[in-house]
Amino acid sequence: MNQKTYDVHLEVFEGPLDLLLFLIRKNDMDIYDIPVSQITAEYLDYISVMKELNLDIAGEFLVMAATLMQIKSKTMLPSPAVEEETGPDPREELVQRLLEYQKYKQVAQFLSSHELDEQGVYYKSMPVLSEEDYLLEATIFDLIECFRGVLKELPGDVKEIVYEEIPIEQKIREILDLLEDSARQGRKYISFKDILIREIKRIGAVVSFLAILELIRLKQIVARQSKLFGEIRIYPVTV
Amino acid sequence: MDFLTKQELKKSIEALLFITDKPISLDKFEEIFEGATKEQLMEIIDELKKEYVERDSAIGVREIANGFQFATKSDYSPWVRKLLKDRITLKLSTSALETLAIVAYKQPITRAEIEEIRGVEIVSVLETLLERRLIRIVGRKETVGRPLLYGTTQDFLRYFGLRNLVELPSLEEFTPAEAAETEETESNTEE
Numbered sequence: 001m002n003q004k005t006y007d008v009h010l011e012v013f014e015g016p017l018d019l020l021l022f023l024i025r026k027n028d029m030d031i032y033d034i035p036v037s038q039i040t041a042e043y044l045d046y047i048s049v050m051k052e053l054n055l056d057i058a059g060e061f062l063v064m065a066a067t068l069m070q071i072k073s074k075t076m077l078p079s080p081a082v083e084e085e086t087g088p089d090p091r092e093e094l095v096q097r098l099l100e101y102q103k104y105k106q107v108a109q110f111l112s113s114h115e116l117d118e119q120g121v122y123y124k125s126m127p128v129l130s131e132e133d134y135l136l137e138a139t140i141f142d143l144i145e146c147f148r149g150v151l152k153e154l155p156g157d158v159k160e161i162v163y164e165e166i167p168i169e170q171k172i173r174e175i176l177d178l179l180e181d182s183a184r185q186g187r188k189y190i191s192f193k194d195i196l197i198r199e200i201k202r203i204g205a206v207v208s209f210l211a212i213l214e215l216i217r218l219k220q221i222v223a224r225q226s227k228l229f230g231e232i233r234i235y236p237v238t239v
Numbered sequence: 240m241d242f243l244t245k246q247e248l249k250k251s252i253e254a255l256l257f258i259t260d261k262p263i264s265l266d267k268f269e270e271i272f273e274g275a276t277k278e279q280l281m282e283i284i285d286e287l288k289k290e291y292v293e294r295d296s297a298i299g300v301r302e303i304a305n306g307f308q309f310a311t312k313s314d315y316s317p318w319v320r321k322l323l324k325d326r327i328t329l330k331l332s333t334s335a336l337e338t339l340a341i342v343a344y345k346q347p348i349t350r351a352e353i354e355e356i357r358g359v360e361i362v363s364v365l366e367t368l369l370e371r372r373l374i375r376i377v378g379r380k381e382t383v384g385r386p387l388l389y390g391t392t393q394d395f396l397r398y399f400g401l402r403n404l405v406e407l408p409s410l411e412e413f414t415p416a417e418a419a420e421t422e423e424t425e426s427n428t429e430e
Contacts, residue, residue, distance in 0.1 A: 014334055015359035060359050100356055106413040107340035108333065111399055115330060118400040120313025121301075122323075124260055169385050218387075219369055220376060 016064030017101045019046060024098075031098060034091055036075050040068040067094065138223040138232045140213075143192065146232050147209050150196040154205060164203060171204075171211035179221065179236040192223060192232035248272060249283050256287070261393060262306025304396035305403050338364050339373060339395065344410055347377045347388035365389070373398060 013019040023042050024031055047065060050057050074090040175195060182190050195212065199205040212234065215221045225232050243251065251272070255263060268280045284307055288300040301310045311319055331339070338361055341353050354361055368374045377390040396403065 014337060015357055017358040058359060064358070097356075097358070101358065103410055103413045104337055104340045104344075104356060107344065107407075107410075108336035110408065110413075111336050111340055111343075112331075114399040114401070115336075118398065119330075120316030120319075121400070122311045122316070122319050123308055123397065124258070167385075169379055173379075218376060 015058070016061050017098060018105075019043065019061070020064070020094075020098060021102055021105070031102075032095060034095070036068070036072045036091060040065075040072050043068055138192075138225050142225065142229070142232055143209070143212070143223060145229075146192055147196065147205075150193060150205060151202065153197065154199070154202060164201070166204060166207045168207055168211050168214060171207045172215060175208065175211055175215060175234075176220070176236075179234065183236060189224075189233040189235045192234050195234065243272070243275075245283070248275065249287060252280070252283055253287055256284075256300055256307055256309050259308055262304045262308040262397065264306040267306070302402050303400065304393045306393075308397075332364075334359070334361070334364050335368060339368065339391070342368075342374050342389050343391050343395070343404070343407060346390035347380075348390075349380050349386040349388055351386060353389075 013022065020039065020043065023029075023039055023046075024034065027038070027042070029035060029039065044065060047057065047061055050061075071090045071094065178190055178195065192212070196205045196208055199208055212221070212223070216223060220237055222235050222237060223232055224235060252268065255268075255271070265277050265280060268284075269275065269277055272280065284300060291299045297315050298309050298311050300307055303310070334357075337357055338353060341356050342348055345352065345356075350361065350365060353365075365374070369376075372392055372394040374389050374395065375392050376387050378388045379385040380388050391404070395401075401407065
């Protein structure tokens with residue numbers, strides 16, 4: 001017998017809210033008056049079956065289980081009659097979340113049907129070929145190599161050293177603005193070196209460099225060069 | 240438009256609609272054909288559209304994603320698919336669709352705000368959507384941590400065959416009528 005257990009990564013439900021909506025529908029429950037004990041029991045039942053099947057249960061499912069049990073204990077707590085009338089329904093927040101989520105599930109269905117309708121319609125993709133289509137993607141090593149060169153070119157630190165903190169977000173925005181400006185002037189790219197060399201201080205160059213890496217990771221820009229060890233150019237990813 | 244006769248202008252527009260890889264907006268046409276008004280341009284585009292319909296062509300001018308572009312009719316998709324079979328992308332997953340639904344209505348929106356509504360973590364879904372150019376980063380929210388804000392793209396509109404975001408049905412339309420009724424009676428009893 002093979003004792004190995006298998007990890008199955010199956011997206012059975014999109015999340016705890018999805019599972020709850022399913023249970024509500026299945027049991028024909030009123031979403032505005034959910035029988036908490038019943039739904040908690042069923043919910044936990046599903047979780048344990050999923051566990052048994054070795055399905056990958058995301059932490060969110062367990063958080064929701066805790067929330068349900070909390071709501072359940074609140075509703076079962078004997079409280080003075082007066083408070084019961086004025087106090088908010090402990091289910092209220094969950095109901096609102098379910099309703100909100102349900103709306104977007106319906107939008108998703110709407111989008112899905114449009115996706116299906118549009119499936120057979122094709123548009124032309126960019127046909128213009130130029131030398132630039134054959135550019136190399138610059139690697140992280142190319143970037144670092146160029147960065148090192150720039151650091152050497154920068155003027156030595158000024159006598160008076162003022163500690164300055166530059167948020168990376170600020171540089172990200174600056175770089176995106178630069179690219180936008182040059183695009184408006186009809187230029188498709190900015191030289192990587194030019195971005196760094198704008199900086200007077202080392203810290204500025206360092207943060208700019210990090211900002212570029214972040215933008216590459218987020219697929220907002222690409223770094224390319226026309227030949228090995230050639231000039232590195234930063235292109236905006238146009239959407 | 241002094242230097243172009245109307246017929247030449249029509250042909251020029253046709254050439255651009257053919258060659259472009261993304262819908263061309265009226266603004267863009269106006270910018271390219273200096274001197275022509277939006278009304279004139281719109282009239283010509285409409286004429287072109289009609290001509291293609293009349294000749295029963297397999298391609299046609301489509302008003303899509305805030306612009307205009309040629310598209311093939313879906314009747315011929317089997318052949319296009321055969322030609323481009325290695326370039327066909329997968330349909331979107333349910334989680335991708337749900338995430339897009341939220342971004343479409345709530346943009347600009349942060350990742351945490353989307354996760355709050357969906358009740359699940361969505362890091363990898365967002366990456367897929369960014370990669371497929373269905374969403375893009377539109378800025379940062381001026382709150383603690385300055386999280387990135389996401390919005391939909393022109394490709395999003397085209398992918399779902401929408402002319403613009405206004406074409407999305409209003410969210411109220413998605414509130415189940417039955418539930419809305421219950422809500423009403425509930426608030427009545429409260430009063």
